Amino acid sequence: MQDPLAQFQADRQLARDAGDPMAHVCVLATVDGRGYPQARTLVLRNVVHNNSPRLALFINANSPKWAELANSDSACVQVYWPSVELHYRMQVQTEALDPKLVAESWQFRPVAPKKMDWLYQQHAQSTAIADRKQLLKQLDQLVVPEPLVAPDEAKGLLIRVTEIERLDLTQSNGVHDRVLHTLNQGKWEQQTLVP
C-alpha cells in the first residue's frame, strides 16, 4: 500500500501542475470555547523537519485558532482541488515547528503581514477594532524592531496526520472512490468507505 501522505503530496503536485489555486491552501477546522465549530482558510506549507517532508501551518499565537488548537487533542484539515477532482480530509495533531525555521521563513512575508504580526500584540487577531481607518492609523504608528524580525508569537505548527481520507471524484462510472487511512501503532490501515 502506498503511504497515504506520499500519495497526498503526489496528488497535490498534480493540482499544482494544473495551476490549481487551491493547491496552496487548506481549511483548518477547530472547536471554540463555546463548543462551536470554527473553520478558516490557511496556507498549507511544506517544510523539511528532521530530513523528512512535513505539512505545516504558520499562524499567530494571539489568534483564536491558536488557543483552540492548544485546548484540543485534534483538529481537522481539509483540501479540495477542483483541477484534479480530489478531496482530502484529515484528523490532525499539531506540534511546534522549530522557531529558527519560522523566523527564517517569516522574512519572506510581504511587509504588511509582517507588521500585522506585531500589531497583534496590541490588538489580537480577530478582535474588533473601531473601523478600518483606525486599523490603518495604528499600523502606521506601530513601532517595530529594526531590522524587522518575527515576534515570538509568529508560530509554525507541524501537522501530524492521524487519519487521512481520500475522495476521488474522477471515476468514469460516477461512483466516487473513497478510502480512509488510519494510523495504528505507526502503521497505516486502510478501509474503503461508502462515498
Ligand SMILES: Cc1cc2nc3c(=O)[nH]c(=O)nc-3n(C[C@H](O)[C@H](O)[C@H](O)COP(=O)(O)O)c2cc1C
Ligand atoms: C487564501 C487565504 C490564505 C490564508 N492563509 C493564512 C495563513 O497561512 N495563516 C493565518 O493565520 N491566516 C491565514 N488566512 C486568514 C485566515 O483565514 C483567518 O481569517 C485568520 O487567520 C483568523 O482566523 P481565526 O480567527 O480563526 O484565528 C488566510 C486566508 C485566506 C483567504
